[in-house]
Amino acid sequence: MNAVFSWIAACLSAGADALGRPLLAPLGVLPGWLSATLVAAATGVILLIAFKYTSNQRSIKRVRDDLDANLLALKLFKDSTAVTLRSQGRLFVGGFRLMLLALVPMLVMALPVTLLLGQLALWYQSRPLRVGEQAVLTLALGGDAKAPWPHVRLRPSNAVQVELGPVRVRSKRELCWTLKPRAAGLHRLTFDVDGRPVDKQLAVGDGLMRVSALRPGWDWEEILLNPAEAPFRPGAAVRSIAVAFPTRSSWTSGTDSWLIYWFVVSMAAALVFRRALGVKV
Secondary structure (H helix, E strand, O other), X not given: OHHHHHHHHHHHHHHHHHHHHHHOHHHHHOOHHHHHHHHHHHHHHHHHHHHHHHOOHHHHHHHHHHHHHHHHHHHHOOOOHHHHHHHHHHHHXXXXXXXXHHHHXXXXXXXXXXXXXXXHHHHHOEOOEOOOOOEEEEEEEOOOOOOOOOXXXXXXXXXXXXXXXXXXXXXXXXXXXXXXXOOOEEEEEEEEEOOEEXXXXXXXXXXXXXXXXXXOOOOHHHHHHOOOOOOOOOOOOEEEEEEOOOEOOOOOOOOOHHHHHHHHHHHHHHHHHOOOOOOOO
């Protein structure tokens, strides 16, 4: 089953990356806080429109009207225990009905949102290396613990200097290098693995750049979270290649915090525009 999910994830991630690469390219010329705010606000409005056309707006309106009526009853008949209990029960049932009515649009939007977050993570989850800044690159081999090790060599590059490695971690079937970039840009590292070339992206520079921290293996979760590079197929000599990029420091567009900021701003944008777009939530 994991193989099927991984194949589906690989197809979806490839399509999302083909769209996300050009559409999100302007993020590279904007300040991080501004790009994160614009993307989150635009996402909130788009999701609001999607909610409108994938939900039963008439049923939501009826439930909302019923909730308003019971809230009014609580204020008008607060001295009546029977009315209060009956209205509170109806409020509880109404809230549960709203949750059920929102379930279908949430399921419809779950996959597009996941693909979008995978694209945004390339911009905000890590920052690129700076020229002269060291980082550890880890190549994980496929196969079981007793399988023979292939011959692995990192090809020389004018863009990167190898400070140390390869260091073998036999218990994990991993090889590690310490790298120091020499030039800014989006570089491609090439390994010879038993004579076959294997590539990995390396982002070097200042400001916002697409940063692919991991070229994943054949695991659907890793594929969705790391969509920039093609995953390694089952049975490949290499399982994954990772670069330990530095974390990005920012409340709005920094490592992990960007996700919280995206959620808050997108929800705020949806609430602001829901009446203008005539959406019942």
